[in-house]
Amino acid sequence: MTRKHFKVSSALKSIIGKDLITDDFVAIFELVKNSFDANAKRVDVVFERTLSDDGRIIILDNGKGMDLKDIEEKWLFVAYSAKKEGIEDYRDEIKTKRIHAGAKGIGRFSCDRLGKVLTIYSRRNTDEKISKLTVDWEAFEKSMQKKFENIPVEYELIDSCEHKLTKGTVLEIANVRSVWDAFKLRKLRQSLEKLINPSQSNVKTPFSIYLKAEEFTSYDSEAKKNGQDHEVINGKVSNFLFEKLDLKSTSIKVGIDKKGELITTELFDKGQFVYRMAEENPYKTENWALSNIRVHLFAMNQTSKSMFTKYMGVRPVQFGSVFVYKNGFRIHPIGEIGRGDVFGLDGRKQQGTSRFFGTRDLVGRVEIDGDNDEFREASSRDGGLERNEAFIYLQDFFIDHVLKRLERFAIGVVKYGNKV
Ligand SMILES: Nc1ncnc2c1ncn2[C@@H]1O[C@H](COP(=O)(O)OP(=O)(O)OP(=O)(O)O)[C@@H](O)[C@H]1O
Ligand SMILES: [Mg+2]
Structure with missing residues (x-):
């Protein structure tokens, strides 16, 4: 008897990425959930120039962050979830009493749904350098013959980045796949208001979501002037009561x-x-x-x-x-x-x-x-x-x-x- 092994085609990326997450809002929710799971107190969901061709979506949290070991053993390990294994930050969990929202080990692939290129900046504390990881999702789409694990992603350690990052993770999504106009951002805000249950017995420490889209600040002032506060895009997302x-x-x-x-x-x-x-x-x-x-x-x-x-x-x-x-x-x-x-x-x-x-x-x-x-x-x-x-x-x-x-x-x- 001989043993055989599965091979994994690079096409798996789309199956668990943009094909699985068919809704842009759900993709954002997954990333917000990851920030929550990382014990962040705050996550900023930022839309930059999304009406033009070079738009970016940036998800920035002040959670526990990841070092090289975390990136290799968790982020780059497909369908693996330390949360499911029950070994993700045992101590932190006892302290904050947060029960993780994720457990399948695929949520991060929703970045693929939102844009073609992902850059991650992350660090666990200010004494450490920043880990930078760049993933070009299209590289996985070139040939099905290629093995998933043979497609390279770039990693480097850097001293600083354009985002103020003391501790936590920034997901920078470029080559955004869809148009995020005022209507869609307003809808996103309304959906985010329903994402978290306001009476959470699960959370002892606060968690807030902020939505930012500077392109729409004048749109917001107009809405406020007309007394239509529910039309405002920028600001803290309040839970629906x-x-x-x-x-x-x-x-x-x-x-x-x-x-x-x-x-x-x-x-x-x-x-x-x-x-x-x-x-x-x-x-x-x-x-x-x-x-x-x-x-x-x-x-x-x-x-x-x-x-x-x-x-x-x-x-x-x-x-x-x-x-x-x-x-x-x-x-x-x-x-x-x-x-x-x-x-x-x-x-x-x-x-x-x-x-x-x-x-x-x-x-x-x-x-x-x-x-x-x-x-x-x-x-x-x-x-x-x-x-x-x-x-x-x-x-x-x-x-x-x-x-x-x-x-x-x-x-x-x-x-x-x-x-x-
Ligand atoms: N913002 C973040 N901060 C720190 N670690 C993160 C962050 N996002 C992801 N990770 C790490 O990457 C792992 C993979 O995330 P992913 O969302 O794919 O899986 P999951 O959250 O474990 O399960 P699910 O698929 O149900 O969301 C996480 O388990 C966590 O260890
Ligand atoms: Mg998750």
């Missing part, structure tokens, strides 16, 4: 504890507490239980819908409906209009229009925390969660223990005046 809807609508909070024993439900109407109850969690098998999950769901009436539009600058129907967050980060595209309706809300509504809520009537979030490994993000990063048994349990829980109870009150009691 669902709780602002509290006083205007009926809402329900349902949680399953960490051990998966109890389901606790609380219902509020226009800010007033209505009822609370606890019951045994039926979503259990012998060795697994739906656990460490919280849902906060709002029923949108005419008043809350118009308040929403005024505050957000978009109608709730364009904003999306029920988002899912795993350890603080949104799973895309769950919650988006159409393809993000993973709980089948609109199909259900069609069966009984006046008795059921559809995506247009709901805004809210599902938070999945802790290990909860059964809930796995699809590798395509735009495919939501894998449709496994855990996911089916979650769907069932959401419809039976959250949605139906909200409907019973908001439609049955508020609208038709029945008793609780």
Whole structure:
């Protein structure tokens, strides 16, 4: 018997790069998540000259940075994730209690989706020189015959770079593949506002995202002058606060504890507490239980819908409906209009229009925390969660223990005046 080995063609780069990440926003999210995972307190997403041919996208963080060893053993090691192995910064993790957003070891290839050439500058502290790595993604596209690992990427140590980098990582993406105009940047800002769950139990240290596009500063001043603050592109990205809807609508909070024993439900109407109850969690098998999950769901009436539009600058129907967050980060595209309706809300509504809520009537979030490994993000990063048994349990829980109870009150009691 002889042993044979797989060979890997350089064509793998596109399969896990620009072909896998089919959405520009998702590509940015992946890089922001990496900065978060690197314990950064701040990440700047900068767009330079993106209306012209020599535009650049720069992602700059003040996280832990990488030295040559990290670059060789982590960044340049395809489909390897130290986070998944559980050996990425054990000490830092205990200190900050951050649970990593990444685990597959492919997120960094989303740089390929955004632009043809990537330059990384990184360092772990000011005593060290800066590591500079240059990747020309097109070099991988020239011949399928070439082996992945034989395509060179350039590495050097330098004393300084154009970005003020004391500690952390800068990803400089040149030859940007698409046009980032005001409309797209505004949309990106709105998407980034939904990327992070504002009530993160996962994060003890703060994390902020800043969006910068100097080409659009006069556009921003114009928007501000017209009182349209939600049109502004530059500045800190603030998380969307669902709780602002509290006083205007009926809402329900349902949680399953960490051990998966109890389901606790609380219902509020226009800010007033209505009822609370606890019951045994039926979503259990012998060795697994739906656990460490919280849902906060709002029923949108005419008043809350118009308040929403005024505050957000978009109608709730364009904003999306029920988002899912795993350890603080949104799973895309769950919650988006159409393809993000993973709980089948609109199909259900069609069966009984006046008795059921559809995506247009709901805004809210599902938070999945802790290990909860059964809930796995699809590798395509735009495919939501894998449709496994855990996911089916979650769907069932959401419809039976959250949605139906909200409907019973908001439609049955508020609208038709029945008793609780
Ligand atoms: N901004 C950064 N700062 C420090 N290290 C980074 C940064 N970005 C990436 N890395 C390192 O490169 C590795 C690969 O990142 P990548 O996003 O591809 O994989 P991952 O985050 O482990 O998993 P996923 O594919 O689920 O995102 C990371 O595990 C981390 O060690
Ligand atoms: Mg990642």
